[in-house]
Amino acid sequence: MNNTTLISSTYAIADELIVNRFGYGAMRLSGQPGNFGAYPDWEGGKKLLRRAVELGINFIDTAEAYGAGFNEKIIADALYPYPDDLIIATKGGINKSAPDKILADASPEFLRRGVEGSLQRLKLEQIDLYQLHRPDPKVPFTESISALKELQDEGKIRHIGISNVSLEQIKTAREIVEIASVQNKLSISDRTNQDILDCCIQNNIAFIPYGSLGAHPLRRGAPLANAEGILADIAHKKGVKPNQIALAWLLHYAPNIILIPGTTTIAHLEANIAASAIHLTAEEINSLNRISTTK
Ligand SMILES: NC(=O)c1ccc[n+]([C@@H]2O[C@H](COP(=O)([O-])OP(=O)(O)OC[C@H]3O[C@@H](n4cnc5c(N)ncnc54)[C@H](OP(=O)(O)O)[C@@H]3O)[C@@H](O)[C@H]2O)c1
Structure with missing residues (x-):
C-alpha cells in the first residue's frame, strides 16, 4: 500500500474536532x-x-489504564511533536495496578490525578477528548462528571466523553455538561448498544465503538476476521476479508461512528484501513443488517 490515505469520511466531534472516521x-x-x-x-x-x-489516521484512542500509563507514553514517544490535526482521546477512572486488577475509581481525586498524569505522559497542555472509562459504582455518577467539568473549566480537558454507559447515565451526564462522545461496545454481531447509538445520533454525539471486530479486550484475535455466512459471502464477492466488511458496515451504519479497531501489525492496520474505501450497496447493507446479533 502506498501512502495515499483511503480515509475520506470525516466527523466533527463537538462540531469542532474534525477527524477521519477511521x-x-x-x-x-x-x-x-x-x-x-x-x-x-x-x-x-x-x-x-x-x-x-x-x-491518514488522525484519531487515536488510549487510556491511562492501558499499560498503566505506558500506552500513552508510546504514543508520545512515536508521534510527539504531534501533527496539527491529530486528536488523541484518552480515558481515566480505572486504577490498574496489576494485569488482572482492574479497579474502577472515578472519584474526583483519582480523575484529577489521572488527567494530570495523562497530560504529562502525552506531553500535552490540554487533552482534546477525555473520556470517563467506566462509571464507578462506589462514586455517585454526578460527582465523576462534575469533576470532569471542573477539569474542563480549568482548561485541562477540551471535550468530555463517557464510556460503558447506559442511556440513563448519558442523560444524567448531559444535564451537567456537554458530552462529545460515547464509547461502548458495538459490532455487526453485537448490537446490544443499539439504543445508545440511537441516542448519540439524536443528540449529535460521536459514537466510538470498541469490539468492532468482535475482539475480547483481554484475548488475542478478531472473531469477525473468520466470520462465515453473509459476511463471508459479501467479502468473497468483493475480493476482501470478512473483517473488512464488518468495518465497512459500521461506517455505513451511522454517520457519527468513528472506528478505532486495534492491531499490533502493520499488515492488519493496512487491511483494516482499506475497509474505509469499500462501498456497500443498499442490497448488501440490507442483508448485513439481518445478520443475527446479540441484542
Ligand atoms: N472503553 C472500553 O472499555 C474499551 C474496551 C476495549 C477496547 N477499547 C478501545 O477500543 C480499541 C479497539 O478495541 P477492540 O476490542 O475493537 O479491538 P482491540 O482490543 O484493539 O483488538 C483487536 C484484535 O483484533 C485483531 N485484529 C485486528 N485487525 C485484524 C485483522 N485485520 N485480521 C485479524 N485480526 C485482527 C488484533 O490482533 P493483531 O494485533 O494480531 O492484529 C487484536 O487481537 C482498543 O484498542 C481500545 O482503544 C475500549
Whole structure:
C-alpha cells in the first residue's frame, strides 16, 4: 500500500474536532497478558503508530489504564511533536495496578490525578477528548462528571466523553455538561448498544465503538476476521476479508461512528484501513443488517 490515505469520511466531534472516521485503538500496544506494562516491541509499536498517521489516521484512542500509563507514553514517544490535526482521546477512572486488577475509581481525586498524569505522559497542555472509562459504582455518577467539568473549566480537558454507559447515565451526564462522545461496545454481531447509538445520533454525539471486530479486550484475535455466512459471502464477492466488511458496515451504519479497531501489525492496520474505501450497496447493507446479533 502506498501512502495515499483511503480515509475520506470525516466527523466533527463537538462540531469542532474534525477527524477521519477511521481511527486507531492503541490498547494492544501494551505489555501482555492483561494489557499491562510496556509494549515489549517498543520500536515496532512506534513504527506502527507512525504508519497509522502516514495513512491518514488522525484519531487515536488510549487510556491511562492501558499499560498503566505506558500506552500513552508510546504514543508520545512515536508521534510527539504531534501533527496539527491529530486528536488523541484518552480515558481515566480505572486504577490498574496489576494485569488482572482492574479497579474502577472515578472519584474526583483519582480523575484529577489521572488527567494530570495523562497530560504529562502525552506531553500535552490540554487533552482534546477525555473520556470517563467506566462509571464507578462506589462514586455517585454526578460527582465523576462534575469533576470532569471542573477539569474542563480549568482548561485541562477540551471535550468530555463517557464510556460503558447506559442511556440513563448519558442523560444524567448531559444535564451537567456537554458530552462529545460515547464509547461502548458495538459490532455487526453485537448490537446490544443499539439504543445508545440511537441516542448519540439524536443528540449529535460521536459514537466510538470498541469490539468492532468482535475482539475480547483481554484475548488475542478478531472473531469477525473468520466470520462465515453473509459476511463471508459479501467479502468473497468483493475480493476482501470478512473483517473488512464488518468495518465497512459500521461506517455505513451511522454517520457519527468513528472506528478505532486495534492491531499490533502493520499488515492488519493496512487491511483494516482499506475497509474505509469499500462501498456497500443498499442490497448488501440490507442483508448485513439481518445478520443475527446479540441484542
Ligand atoms: N472503553 C472500553 O472499555 C474499551 C474496551 C476495549 C477496547 N477499547 C478501545 O477500543 C480499541 C479497539 O478495541 P477492540 O476490542 O475493537 O479491538 P482491540 O482490543 O484493539 O483488538 C483487536 C484484535 O483484533 C485483531 N485484529 C485486528 N485487525 C485484524 C485483522 N485485520 N485480521 C485479524 N485480526 C485482527 C488484533 O490482533 P493483531 O494485533 O494480531 O492484529 C487484536 O487481537 C482498543 O484498542 C481500545 O482503544 C475500549
